[in-house]
Amino acid sequence: MELKGCVCRIKNCAVELFSMEEDLVMDEEDSWDLVGRDLRLKATFLYIDLSRVISCYDSEEHKNALSVLANKFFYSMDELGDAVKSRSVPLTQVCYNDTADALREVVAALVPSLQELGPHLEE
Known part of the structure; x- marks a missing residue:
């Protein structure tokens, strides 16, 4: 049940970030x-x-692939946070686009591989 909550929050946060x-x-x-x-x-x-x-x-293999994508996403999030602190609209837009692209990659990698987690999702 906890894992289902994690997956649900990931999807919700992604939707909210895409709408920001x-x-x-x-x-x-x-x-x-x-x-x-x-x-x-x-x-x-x-x-x-x-x-x-x-x-x-x-x-x-799945752990490593998703970890690489997640690290890329969090690096982009840090860059976006720095851009927001600088209050530069053009820099923030560029960093937001990079972050959104990285998050799309994470979600795309996560969704198909959730089938592997099927038994864990039932717990």
């Missing part, structure tokens, strides 16, 4: 702080949940 693009182009003082906090919160949930999901794989 409009929030990142507003150049209002308060919005930068809110977006920064929201990004840190989502990154924390995704880190914990992806770590739990990756640890449940039996195949080292």
Whole structure:
């Protein structure tokens, strides 16, 4: 049941991150702080949940492949967080696009390989 919750949160965070693009182009003082906090919160949930999901794989190949993609995503998230701190709209947009692309890769790799976790998802 815990693993199902992790997968559900990963999907929800991905959807929310994909919908944040409009929030990142507003150049209002308060919005930068809110977006920064929201990004840190989502990154924390995704880190914990992806770590739990990756640890449940039996195949080292799947673990390693997903770990590489997750690391690329978290690097992009860090870059996006730095861009938000700098309050530069053009830099934030570039970093957001990189982060969204990296997250799409993680989700694409995660979805088909969930079949391997089928027995673990039932627990």
